[in-house]
Amino acid sequence: MLRSFSLANTKSKFLFQPKPRPGGAAALTISLFSSTVARDQISLTTTIATLLQKCSSLAQAKLIHQQLLVQGLYSGFTTRLVCAYLTHSAPSYSISILERLTPSTSVLFCWNTLIERSLRLGFYRDVLSLFRRMLCLRCAPDHYTFPFVLKACGVLPSFRSGSSVHGVISTVGLDSNVFVCNALVAMYSRCGELDDARQVFEEMRDRGICDIVSWNSIVAAYMQSRDAKNAVELFRRMASDLEIRPDVVSLVNVLPACGSLGTSLHGMQLHGFAVRRGLFEDVFVGNALMGMYAKCGMIEQANKVFDRMKVKDVVSWNAMVTGYSQAGRFDEALSFFEKMSEEKIELDVVTWSAVIAGYAQKDHGYEALNVFRQMQLCGSKPNVVTLVSVLSGCASIAALIQGKEIHGYAIKSVLNYDWNDPGEDLMVINGLIDMYAKCKSRNVARFMFDSVAPSNRNVVTWTVMIGGYAQHGEANDALKLFSEMLQDGKSMKPNTFTICCALMACAHLAALRFGKQIHAYILRNRYESVMLFMENCLIDMYSKSGDIHAARVVFDNMQHRNSVSWTSLLTGYGMHGYGEEAIRVLDDMRAAGFVPDGITFLVLLYVCSHSGMVDQGIRFFESMHTEYDVIPGLEHYACMVDLLGRAGRFDQALKLIHDMPMDPTAIVWIALLSGCRIHGNVELGEYAAAKLRELGSENDGSYTLLSNIYANARRWRDVARVRSLMKYSGVKKRPGCSWVQGKKGTATFYVGDKSHPQFEQIYELLADLIQRIKAIGYVPETNCALHDVDEEEKGDLLSEHSEKLALAYGILVSTRGAPIHITKNLRVCGDCHNAITYISMIIDNEIILRDSSRFHHFKNGSCSCGGYW
Numbered sequence: 001m002l003r004s005f006s007l008a009n010t011k012s013k014f015l016f017q018p019k020p021r022p023g024g025a026a027a028l029t030i031s032l033f034s035s036t037v038a039r040d041q042i043s044l045t046t047t048i049a050t051l052l053q054k055c056s057s058l059a060q061a062k063l064i065h066q067q068l069l070v071q072g073l074y075s076g077f078t079t080r081l082v083c084a085y086l087t088h089s090a091p092s093y094s095i096s097i098l099e100r101l102t103p104s105t106s107v108l109f110c111w112n113t114l115i116e117r118s119l120r121l122g123f124y125r126d127v128l129s130l131f132r133r134m135l136c137l138r139c140a141p142d143h144y145t146f147p148f149v150l151k152a153c154g155v156l157p158s159f160r161s162g163s164s165v166h167g168v169i170s171t172v173g174l175d176s177n178v179f180v181c182n183a184l185v186a187m188y189s190r191c192g193e194l195d196d197a198r199q200v201f202e203e204m205r206d207r208g209i210c211d212i213v214s215w216n217s218i219v220a221a222y223m224q225s226r227d228a229k230n231a232v233e234l235f236r237r238m239a240s241d242l243e244i245r246p247d248v249v250s251l252v253n254v255l256p257a258c259g260s261l262g263t264s265l266h267g268m269q270l271h272g273f274a275v276r277r278g279l280f281e282d283v284f285v286g287n288a289l290m291g292m293y294a295k296c297g298m299i300e301q302a303n304k305v306f307d308r309m310k311v312k313d314v315v316s317w318n319a320m321v322t323g324y325s326q327a328g329r330f331d332e333a334l335s336f337f338e339k340m341s342e343e344k345i346e347l348d349v350v351t352w353s354a355v356i357a358g359y360a361q362k363d364h365g366y367e368a369l370n371v372f373r374q375m376q377l378c379g380s381k382p383n384v385v386t387l388v389s390v391l392s393g394c395a396s397i398a399a400l401i402q403g404k405e406i407h408g409y410a411i412k413s414v415l416n417y418d419w420n421d422p423g424e425d426l427m428v429i430n431g432l433i434d435m436y437a438k439c440k441s442r443n444v445a446r447f448m449f450d451s452v453a454p455s456n457r458n459v460v461t462w463t464v465m466i467g468g469y470a471q472h473g474e475a476n477d478a479l480k481l482f483s484e485m486l487q488d489g490k491s492m493k494p495n496t497f498t499i500c501c502a503l504m505a506c507a508h509l510a511a512l513r514f515g516k517q518i519h520a521y522i523l524r525n526r527y528e529s530v531m532l533f534m535e536n537c538l539i540d541m542y543s544k545s546g547d548i549h550a551a552r553v554v555f556d557n558m559q560h561r562n563s564v565s566w567t568s569l570l571t572g573y574g575m576h577g578y579g580e581e582a583i584r585v586l587d588d589m590r591a592a593g594f595v596p597d598g599i600t601f602l603v604l605l606y607v608c609s610h611s612g613m614v615d616q617g618i619r620f621f622e623s624m625h626t627e628y629d630v631i632p633g634l635e636h637y638a639c640m641v642d643l644l645g646r647a648g649r650f651d652q653a654l655k656l657i658h659d660m661p662m663d664p665t666a667i668v669w670i671a672l673l674s675g676c677r678i679h680g681n682v683e684l685g686e687y688a689a690a691k692l693r694e695l696g697s698e699n700d701g702s703y704t705l706l707s708n709i710y711a712n713a714r715r716w717r718d719v720a721r722v723r724s725l726m727k728y729s730g731v732k733k734r735p736g737c738s739w740v741q742g743k744k745g746t747a748t749f750y751v752g753d754k755s756h757p758q759f760e761q762i763y764e765l766l767a768d769l770i771q772r773i774k775a776i777g778y779v780p781e782t783n784c785a786l787h788d789v790d791e792e793e794k795g796d797l798l799s800e801h802s803e804k805l806a807l808a809y810g811i812l813v814s815t816r817g818a819p820i821h822i823t824k825n826l827r828v829c830g831d832c833h834n835a836i837t838y839i840s841m842i843i844d845n846e847i848i849l850r851d852s853s854r855f856h857h858f859k860n861g862s863c864s865c866g867g868y869w
Helices: 025-039 042-055 058-071 080-086 091-098 105-120 124-136 145-156 159-172 176-192 194-207 210-224 230-239 247-262 264-276 282-294 299-307 315-327 332-340 350-361 365-377 384-396 400-413 424-438 440-449 459-471 475-488 494-510 512-525 528-544 548-556 563-575 577-593 599-612 613-626 635-648 652-657 666-679 682-694 699-714 716-729 757-776 790-801 802-813 831-837
Strands: 737-742 744-751 820-824 847-850 853-860
Touching: 025 210, 025 264, 058 682, 080 091, 091 105, 105 145, 105 365, 105 699, 124 159, 124 716, 145 159, 145 176, 145 635, 159 176, 176 194, 176 210, 176 332, 194 210, 210 230, 210 247, 230 247, 230 264, 247 264, 264 282, 282 299, 299 315, 299 548, 315 332, 315 350, 315 494, 332 350, 332 512, 350 365, 350 384, 350 666, 384 400, 384 424, 400 424, 424 440, 424 459, 440 459, 459 475, 459 494, 459 613, 475 494, 494 528, 494 699, 512 528, 528 563, 548 563, 577 599, 599 635, 635 652, 635 666, 652 666, 666 699, 699 716, 737 802, 744 802, 757 790, 757 802, 757 831, 802 820, 802 831, 802 847, 831 847
Parallel strands: 820 847
Antiparallel strands: 737 744, 737 820, 847 853
16 A cells, blocks of 8 residues: 555545535535525536635545535536545545546646646655556556656666656657656666766667756766766757857756866866856855865866855855865865854755865874864764765774764764665665775674675675775685675676775785686776776785786886876886896886975885895985975885895994984884894894883884794704793783695695694605705705704704695696795794705795785796895
C-alpha cells in the first residue's frame, strides 16, 4: 500500500456510511444545495464549484460528495472532487474516484496532480506506483507526466525503472519532446549511467531539439560523474552553437570543472565571457568564479572578484573563507571569518566547516578541533561535512581520544536515526574508519568496516580501510582486502587512491607479481585521466620490488611528468646502487626545466651514500644553498653524516655535527653509530650511543648496532651488558625475517626456521650449496655470528640465517633462469652477502635481495653494490 494513501482504503467507504445528521456546516451545505436546485439550475455549477473550493475540512468535502450523489449531480464534478480531496490530504479518495472514470484530458490532469504531489512530498516510490496504476487504467501520460516520473527514478535512483519509463516514452511517441528528453538526460545522469545520458543528448542534437536546459543538463551530468574534462569540452561546444546562449546555470555548472582541473586559463576565459554577456553581476556566478579561482590557487584573483561583487551573500563570504583555508593561508581565512562577525553576517555551518576542513587538509588537527569547539559554543549544529572534516583533523595528528569523542557525538546526533540519509551516514562511518586506522586502532577500524553491509559499502569505504592497512605496516592485509574488493562484484570499481594504496602495499612487501597484476588492471580499465598519479606510484612500486628496469620503462612512456616522477626514479636508482645512472637522470631533469628542491637533494645525498660517491655527495651538499637557495634541513645533515660515516671519514662527520645550525637529533647519532659498526670504531660508537641515551632514544636499532660493534671487537662482556640493558629497558630486538616469492605465493623464514612443509629439502639443498661454494673459495665470516661460541658452531649458526633459507627455497621453486626476489627486514649480514655472491656463480638465476638499506643484484659472482653497502 502506498505511504501517502495509508490513511484510508482505496475504496469509497464513505459512500456506504449513514448520512450525517443535519447541523452546523452540514445543515448549511444541505440548505445551499436544496435552495439552489429549487431556485435556479443555471447557477448550480457555480455554487457547487464554490462550495468545493471553499470547503474547510475533509468532512465537508465528503458531505458535498454525498450530496452530489443524492442530487444526481456527481458526474459533472468528479475532477473538482479529486482536487478537493487532494487539498485536504486524502489522496486515497481521489484515486478511488479516478479509477472509475473514463480516461480524458481532465482525468489525466488529476493523475498528473497526484503524481506531482507525491514527488513534492518525497514519496518517490509512490510516484512510480501511481504511474503504473495510471497505465493499467489505460490513461495515456503526456509530456507533463514523464518529467515528474523520471525525476523520481533519478532521485531514488532506479535505473531499471527509468529505462522502463524511457520505453513507454518511445511507445507513446514523446521521444522528440524537448521537456521529456531533458528529463531523461537528468535521470540517467543521476543513476550514474553517463553513457546513456550522452546518447539521449546526442540524439536530441541530431533532431535539432536541444535547448539551453539540454546543454546544462549534460554538462551537469559530467560534473556529477567528476569528469571535469568532458564538462569543459561540452561547454565549449555549447558556446560555439549560435542558437544557444549560455546562461547563469551554464556558468555555475562549468566553473567548478575548471577548478577541478586546475585550468585557470579556461576559468579566466569564462570570467571574460561572463562579463561580456552581462552575467557577472549575478551573485551565483560571482560565487562560482571565486570557488574556481580558489581551487586553482589564485586566491588574490578570487579576492578581486569578491571586492567587485555588488551583491554578496553568506555563500560569497564562505567561498573566500574556504579558498584561503584550502590554500593554507589561515590568517586571511580567519580575517574573513572575523569580518563576517563584524558585518553581522550569520555564521552558518558552511562557514565553520570551511575553516575546520582547511585546517584538517593541512594537517593542523589541533586547530581544527579548537574551531569545532568554538562552533559548538556558538550554538551552530555541525553537519556531516563538519564531522568528516574534524575526524580528518583527528586522523592527521593521531588524536585517538578526541576522535572517540567525535564518534560519541556522531552517534548521538547523526547516526542510527531511521530518517537519516544513508549516504550521509556512510560518509561519517568512512571518516571514522579512516580516523581509527590512522590512529593505529586498526581492529576498531576493521570492526566498523565489517559492520557496513557489503552492498552498502562505497569505494571510499574500501579505500580508507585498504589505505589504513597499507600506510601503517599491514601490507598483507591491504592486498588481501584489495583482492576482496575486486571479487565483490563488477559494480565496485577501485578509484585512483584505492589502486595507489594497493601499489604502496606491494612496494612495502616487494610483491612484484601482485604489483604487475595491478599494473595490468590499470591498463585494462583505462584510467587515463588520472594516470600521472598512478604512474608515479608504479615507478615507486617497481623500484622497491626489485625491477628498476620496469620502473624506467614506465617513466619513459609517461606523457606528462612532474617533480615526483623524476624524484621517484632518482630514488629507485639510489636504492639499487646505480649512482651514475641517477646523476644522468638529474641532468635530464634539469634539461626538462625542473629545478632541484630540498627533497631532490635528500634523494641525491642518499644515492651518493649508497653508491660510494662521497666527493660527489659533498659537492651536492655544498651547492644546495649556494646555487639553488635550498637551506639544508636536519634530514640533509643526517644523510651527510651517513655518507661520511660509511666512508670512514669520522673527523669530517663529527665536525659537521658540531657545526649544525640545529641540535642533532637521534637520527643523526644513529647514522654515525651505523658508520662506526661498519668500520669497527668502538670508541666513537660508544660516544654516539651515549648521546642517544641522553636523548631518550629507546629503540632496538641503536642497541643492536652497539652490541654488534662490541661483538666484532670480541668484547663479549659488553655485548652481554647491552643485552641486559635492553631487557631491563623493555626493548626487544626484532628477529631477522626474510621472505621470497614462489609459484604459490610468498614464503617467510626466520633464523633456524623449520616450520615450512619443505624444510628438509630446503636444509639439504642449502647444505649442498655451502659445500659447493666452499670448494670454490667461500670461507664463512664467523665474525658475523655475534655469539660467544666456537668457530664450528658459529658456522652452523650462519648457515641458518633467514636469507640463506629463503634463497634455498627460491631455488627449489623457481624456473631455471628466472630472477629470485628476496626481501629481508634487517640489513643483510656480511657472511650471507659473501655466500650469496658465490652461489650466484653456480646457479643460472639472478638473485635480487632487498634489505632494510638497499637492493643487491647478485649475478655471475658479483653484486651491484660492489661491496659497498
